[in-house]
Amino acid sequence: MKRIVIIAMSMLAIAIAGSTIHPFGRVTRAAGSDSPPMDPETAALIDRACASCHTERTVWPWYGYLAPVSWMLEKDVTEARARMNLSRWGRYTAAEQEVLLSAIGAAVRTGEMPPSRYQMLHPEAKLSPAERQHIYQWTKVENRRIRAGRPPSPVSLTAPRQ
Numbered sequence: 001m002k003r004i005v006i007i008a009m010s011m012l013a014i015a016i017a018g019s020t021i022h023p024f025g026r027v028t029r030a031a032g033s034d035s036p037p038m039d040p041e042t043a044a045l046i047d048r049a050c051a052s053c054h055t056e057r058t059v060w061p062w063y064g065y066l067a068p069v070s071w072m073l074e075k076d077v078t079e080a081r082a083r084m085n086l087s088r089w090g091r092y093t094a095a096e097q098e099v100l101l102s103a104i105g106a107a108v109r110t111g112e113m114p115p116s117r118y119q120m121l122h123p124e125a126k127l128s129p130a131e132r133q134h135i136y137q138w139t140k141v142e143n144r145r146i147r148a149g150r151p152p153s154p155v156s157l158t159a160p161r162q
């Protein structure tokens with residue numbers, strides 16, 4: 001019994017010590033946000049299903065503070081933001097935005113994003129087929145707008161017909 005307590009205490013100490021190091025990068029949370037122009041429904045869907053990894057508004061879960069879970073989450077978020085940071089949208093060139101929008105469209109249509117491991121812990125991040133279609137439509141409208149060089153307007157952001 002005493003031995004189990006000692007082992008448990010050591011494991012906890014290691015987990016706490018480990019959480020102070022960040023082998024895969026430290027995740028910060030920014031107040032401001034420079035996100036792409038979105039209609040409110042798309043914004044709500046992205047917020048629900050993508051924001052924790054692809055924006056700087058990551059909501060850290062209670063189980064995410066101790067190592068090695070903290071490392072896994074930091075790796076995921078660091079990688080996701082490096083690929084596509086929706087809080088720094090203005091820093092991408094128009095060409096990069098077009099490529100990313102197409103990638104978002106593909107990721108939601110194939111169901112590749114959000115990752116299934118994330119959906120298991122975050123059932124609220126699951127997207128229905130209609131919701132996936134909505135995000136996809138937005139990527140198409142937004143891409144067309146960028147290509148035409150039009151400024152964002154509420155009209156250009158309303159869900160289109162094909």
Ligand code: HEC
Pocket residue numbers: 046049050051052053054076077079080083084100103104107108113114115118
């Ligand atoms: C649990 C964290 C997580 C969530 C939530 C998440 N992603 Fe990702 N995403 C990643 C990671 C990690 C990568 C990079 C590795 C990979 O492609 O699997 C990535 C890659 C991508 C890419 C590829 C970017 C490129 O370089 O082409 C796109 C697009 C993308 N995600 C879109 C989305 C969308 C849209 C959502 C919401 C519907 C979403 N992701 C939700 C973690 C996440």
